[in-house]
Amino acid sequence: MLRLLNEHHDGTVRVVGAGHSWNPGIETPDALVDLRHLRHVRVHEGRTRVTVGAGCRIGALLKHLTRRGLTLPSIGLIDRQTVAGAVATGTHGSGRHSMSHYVQSMRIACYGANGDARVLTVDSGPMLRAARCSVGALGVVLEVTLACVPQYYVRERCAWRPGLDAVLEKERDAPLQQFYLVPHAWRYLAQERSAAEENRRRGGRGSLPRVLADHDRRAPPCVTEVLRLAAAQPSPGAPRVSAHSAPVHLPPVARHRPQRPSASHAS
Structure with a gap:
């Protein structure tokens, strides 16, 4: 070099x-x-x-x-x-x-x-x-x-927050959190994460499906895609995830093909 x-x-x-x-x-x-x-x-x-x-x-x-x-x-x-x-x-x-x-x-x-x-x-x-x-x-x-x-386990809770201030208020208790601003809804989906006190799996199913159930199904496909990515499998070697925040596989996002224009046109 x-x-x-x-x-x-x-x-x-x-x-x-x-x-x-x-x-x-x-x-x-x-x-x-x-x-x-x-x-x-x-x-x-x-x-x-x-x-x-x-x-x-x-x-x-x-x-x-x-x-x-x-x-x-x-x-x-x-x-x-x-x-x-x-x-x-x-x-x-x-x-x-x-x-x-x-x-x-x-x-x-x-x-x-x-x-x-x-x-x-x-x-x-x-x-x-x-x-x-x-x-x-x-x-x-x-x-x-x-x-x-x-390596450590992560405790996670997913919740809707009305604004950025509400998200940041949780930073002390959830130092590993990440969040998404959902377009048009103007609400924040926060994945409030912290290192689990016990280094083992515990709890039931994740909170993300419940968050999805509360979400407006009329939202644009891009919103559903963001939520699907939020539930994706972590990278190899990533901090292990506790059972109540285990990855959830959602159905793939529907792809909408644009309609072809009509062959007829004004002369």
């Missing part, structure tokens, strides 16, 4: 991730770097930290951690992003904090004061806060060290 940076010192170097959040920011007439082969994973002694290559997909990292009874503190619905890409863009998971909040150190290939390429380890202070969501502006991320925790 240092050789590549030195060779393109006067050019424009960009890094491509998984392409999950594609945008013109990676366009360059010079060097475009793909880090897919930097996918090593190492759990540190004490099992509270994991160091992972920048090109490793989140899903692959979660599978590695799962085999050791571990997971990440915050996980999103989608796990196809690269670790470095998710961190660089502040990708969020369930709850207030994003994956970037749990970054403890990063190794970044960048240019020094004399213009030569070097590898810099960032592990504290304003530089770490900047690197946690730098969108590539500080250099090419090579490696990330994240906090990891033992």
Whole structure:
């Protein structure tokens, strides 16, 4: 990587991730770097930290951690992003904090004061806060060290809330919550989640079907699709879900085909 940076010192170097959040920011007439082969994973002694290559997909990292009874503190619905890409863009998971909040150190290939390429380890202070969501502006991320925790069960309650203030009032009791603003209804569906006190399955069926039963069936298909995604299976390695919030499989959303225009027309 240092050789590549030195060779393109006067050019424009960009890094491509998984392409999950594609945008013109990676366009360059010079060097475009793909880090897919930097996918090593190492759990540190004490099992509270994991160091992972920048090109490793989140899903692959979660599978590695799962085999050791571990997971990440915050996980999103989608796990196809690269670790470095998710961190660089502040990708969020369930709850207030994003994956970037749990970054403890990063190794970044960048240019020094004399213009030569070097590898810099960032592990504290304003530089770490900047690197946690730098969108590539500080250099090419090579490696990330994240906090990891033992796998845990999640307690969940789904409820309709009349406004955003009502949703945020529950944040203290449900630090892992996520919510959806339903178009046209202008109501919020909150999945109020917290770590279960007992690390085991318990309870009955989930509350999401009851929420769906209360929902206006005349809502647009996009609303039903949002609710279906809310009940989808978690990613491999995601925090285990208690029985009363177990995934619920809903019927697929009906697809409405537009009517073809009539062949007759005014002359």
